Amino acid sequence: MTDGQSVKPAARDRHAGLYWPDPLVLAVRMKNTDATFLKNFSLLVAGLAAFTAVLITVAWNANARFYEGTGDTSGGGIAQEREAGRKAEADARIAPTAVVFHGDAGRQALIAAAEAAKAAAVQQVAYGGTLDGAVIYDALCGACHKTGAGGAPAATAEAWAPRIAQGLDTLVKHAIEGFQGQAGLMPARGGNPALTDEQVRATVEYMVAKYSK
Ligand code: HEC
Numbered sequence: 001m002t003d004g005q006s007v008k009p010a011a012r013d014r015h016a017g018l019y020w021p022d023p024l025v026l027a028v029r030m031k032n033t034d035a036t037f038l039k040n041f042s043l044l045v046a047g048l049a050a051f052t053a054v055l056i057t058v059a060w061n062a063n064a065r066f067y068e069g070t071g072d073t074s075g076g077g078i079a080q081e082r083e084a085g086r087k088a089e090a091d092a093r094i095a096p097t098a099v100v101f102h103g104d105a106g107r108q109a110l111i112a113a114a115e116a117a118k119a120a121a122v123q124q125v126a127y128g129g130t131l132d133g134a135v136i137y138d139a140l141c142g143a144c145h146k147t148g149a150g151g152a153p154a155a156t157a158e159a160w161a162p163r164i165a166q167g168l169d170t171l172v173k174h175a176i177e178g179f180q181g182q183a184g185l186m187p188a189r190g191g192n193p194a195l196t197d198e199q200v201r202a203t204v205e206y207m208v209a210k211y212s213k
Contacts, residue, residue, distance in 0.1 A: 129196075
């Protein structure tokens with residue numbers, strides 16, 4: 001035999017009649033192995049893809065159920081949530097750092113702000129809650145009443161005589177509620193809403209005693 005070029009002579013010698021596969025046969029066999037591998041691998045990939053699809057479906061349904069009854073019919077609760085988050089962020093970014101009151105709406109806002117400030121002031125304690133008329137007079141009432149500013153009865157017995165004649169209760173009432181007279185405007189509680197009735201009364205008593213001579 002002289003065809004020993006395509007087979008290993010030693011192998012042929014050892015196993016008479018049996019030939020090692022020549023390179024072409026070997027190549028075909030390897031291709032068959034690849035095909036099997038590819039088939040199995042494709043099956044695996046397809047299986048994983050199917051499993052992924054199942055997971056997506058389950059997650060989608062869970063999400064939709066989570067937003068059930070919230071009026072969100074889009075089925076995309078997460079998308080809506082993200083949108084809301086974006087909106088809140090944008091709102092925070094463009095929120096005004098200062099407020100300008102303008103027109104009728106502005107006037108309303110201004111009044112509301114003033115009332116809120118007044119309500120806040122009422123919560124506070126004026127002058128440490130003192131019932132010493134002299135302290136409150138010096139700190140607040142004196143600003144007008146020492147000099148007679150704006151028509152306030154000044155710090156003299158002459159100025160106070162006709163006032164005192166009205167009686168203490170009337171003076172206290174006018175000091176608490178405020179009083180618009182011929183001379184000018186006496187602001188309620190001297191303009192400090194945190195003053196209690198007792199504090200105003202004590203101050204009026206102090207003033208009346210001081211200018212009674
Ligand atoms: C912003 C200025 C101002 C301040 C502050 C002020 N008053 Fe007067 N007060 C007046 C004026 C003006 C009058 C006179 C009103 C009129 O009779 O026309 C007056 C009048 C009074 C009268 C007489 C009221 C009457 O019936 O005749 C009393 C009492 C009085 N003030 C008490 C006080 C007391 C108490 C305080 C402090 C808690 C105070 N005032 C703070 C401006 C002020």
